[in-house]
Amino acid sequence: MPVYLGALTALSASGHTTASSEALARACDMSAAIVRRDLSLLDHTGRRGVGYDVAQLAGAIRRFLGIDRLRPVGIVGAGRMGTALAHYLSDPQHGFSVRAVFDSSAARIGQPVVDLAIRDSATLPAAVRELALELLVIAVPAAAAQSVVDAVVDTDIRGLLNFAPVPVRAPAGIEVRHVDLATELQVLSHFAPAIPAHPSASRSSLGPLEAES
Amino acid sequence: MPVYLGALTALSASGHTTASSEALARACDMSAAIVRRDLSLLDHTGRRGVGYDVAQLAGAIRRFLGIDRLRPVGIVGAGRMGTALAHYLSDPQHGFSVRAVFDSSAARIGQPVVDLAIRDSATLPAAVRELALELLVIAVPAAAAQSVVDAVVDTDIRGLLNFAPVPVRAPAGIEVRHVDLATELQVLSHFAPAIPAHPSASRSSLGPLEAES
DNA sequence: GTATGTGAAGTGATTCACAGCG
DNA sequence: CGCTGTGAATCACTTCACATAC
Numbered sequence: 001m002p003v004y005l006g007a008l009t010a011l012s013a014s015g016h017t018t019a020s021s022e023a024l025a026r027a028c029d030m031s032a033a034i035v036r037r038d039l040s041l042l043d044h045t046g047r048r049g050v051g052y053d054v055a056q057l058a059g060a061i062r063r064f065l066g067i068d069r070l071r072p073v074g075i076v077g078a079g080r081m082g083t084a085l086a087h088y089l090s091d092p093q094h095g096f097s098v099r100a101v102f103d104s105s106a107a108r109i110g111q112p113v114v115d116l117a118i119r120d121s122a123t124l125p126a127a128v129r130e131l132a133l134e135l136l137v138i139a140v141p142a143a144a145a146q147s148v149v150d151a152v153v154d155t156d157i158r159g160l161l162n163f164a165p166v167p168v169r170a171p172a173g174i175e176v177r178h179v180d181l182a183t184e185l186q187v188l189s190h191f192a193p194a195i196p197a198h199p200s201a202s203r204s205s206l207g208p209l210e211a212e213s
Numbered sequence: 214m215p216v217y218l219g220a221l222t223a224l225s226a227s228g229h230t231t232a233s234s235e236a237l238a239r240a241c242d243m244s245a246a247i248v249r250r251d252l253s254l255l256d257h258t259g260r261r262g263v264g265y266d267v268a269q270l271a272g273a274i275r276r277f278l279g280i281d282r283l284r285p286v287g288i289v290g291a292g293r294m295g296t297a298l299a300h301y302l303s304d305p306q307h308g309f310s311v312r313a314v315f316d317s318s319a320a321r322i323g324q325p326v327v328d329l330a331i332r333d334s335a336t337l338p339a340a341v342r343e344l345a346l347e348l349l350v351i352a353v354p355a356a357a358a359q360s361v362v363d364a365v366v367d368t369d370i371r372g373l374l375n376f377a378p379v380p381v382r383a384p385a386g387i388e389v390r391h392v393d394l395a396t397e398l399q400v401l402s403h404f405a406p407a408i409p410a411h412p413s414a415s416r417s418s419l420g421p422l423e424a425e426s
Numbered sequence: 427g428t429a430t431g432t433g434a435a436g437t438g439a440t441t442c443a444c445a446g447c448g
Numbered sequence: 449c450g451c452t453g454t455g456a457a458t459c460a461c462t463t464c465a466c467a468t469a470c
Binding site: 001002003005006010027028029065066073079080081083084085087089091094095096134135137156159160165166167169174175177179180181182183184185186187188189190191192193194 | 293
């Protein structure tokens with residue numbers, strides 16, 4: 001859905017007011033069939049013989065994603081990654097409002113990020129309640145990740161996006177999603193094997209994949 | 214596979230020399246059956262009645278991922294995200310060697326990142342050849358992403374990890390993987406819906422998911 | 427005529443359960 | 449006896465194809 005939303009935003013910017021499943025499929029490179037099936041999960045907006053109304057469909061997707069409201073999020077960890085994420089997610093186009101950034105290092109507390117002063121991580125649960133934060137982005141070192149989760153289990157936090165390279169555990173009722181940037185590059189590495197210098201022993205995995213006809 | 218590799222590294226650090234599929238499953242929270250099926254893709258190392266040899270299995274996974282060799286990668290874009298990625302991926306534990314960082318802004322060219330001087334993006338194809346870069350991380354603004362791809366199509370680059378929030382197109386033979394951080398948070402947002410203030414109309418999507426028994 | 431929405435078929439991934447090996 | 453490795457069943461997702469609505 002987020003991919004469709006991005007494509008719709010681009011289409012809207014270039015003046016299109018309507019889009020067919022095939023046009024969307026081309027923009028997102030996917031098949032038209034799957035686009036239609038995906039969009040059928042929404043309270044539909046498609047018109048047969050015409051296509052989808054761009055603005056209306058974008059609205060439906062935003063509702064589906066729960067970002068028709070600019071959801072309040074917090075960033076935990078104001079290192080390079082946390083800071084980069086804070087800036088990136090502050091663009092309201094993505095559907096979020098970065099309301100607080102936390103760090104445990106005295107040198108960073110009070111420093112500005114975007115237009116926020118970095119808060120002490122010790123105040124995390126209080127700030128989550130005070131600012132009604134619903135989602136938290138975890139961008140702390142691996143060793144600290146689980147303790148961040150533990151600190152907010154008794155708040156109304158709904159979801160955690162974990163960038164720390166360890167799986168964290170949270171009770172039911174708090175959704176967790178893990179993103180590991182090294183993992184992404186490792187998976188790419190597998191599918192993009194080096195050209196063997198000495199083509200002697202055959203590799204354990206597949207060779208270069210087939211062309212897209 | 215990367216998840217297993219991470220778990221194995223942790224197990225190794227805590228003195229374990231052997232691990233069962235069930236132990237790995239717990240560490241990665243997955244089912245033991247799928248762990249075994251996944252690992253069966255490797256030139257096996259499992260011993261019935263005992264489990265897997267931690268060091269041997271880690272080696273097999275690294276080979277599978279093509280990182281038994283510390284693959285040379287380049288980072289294109291030395292903004293906040295590019296810089297954060299350069300630092301993160303410079304940890305040799307992940308299996309990569311960051312050999313160059315590029316940017317097109319005159320203010321940044323020559324500045325140090327990790328222990329590299331930022332290079333001019335105009336020199337990208339030459340540097341890819343000179344340094345034998347195999348993978349590129351794209352961390353540039355959306356508008357510049359496709360031109361980065363176009364600049365390296367005639368080199369021996371094997372894969373591109375694209376962090377720019379636009380789909381980029383590359384010819385067959387160059388693997389592309391897309392990571393969109395806003396998308397990840399949006400997907401989390403969908404699965405972690407806000408608690409409705411006025412529980413009047415039923416939501417279009419599923420409610421809070423079932424507990425993990 | 428055109429493009430959606432959706433049963434039905436096909437394909438791939440997960441789970442089960444157990445034979446086989448150490 | 450324990451744990452792997454894997455056929456067989458199950459489940460989910462994708463693709464096809466067309467009736468349906470505009």
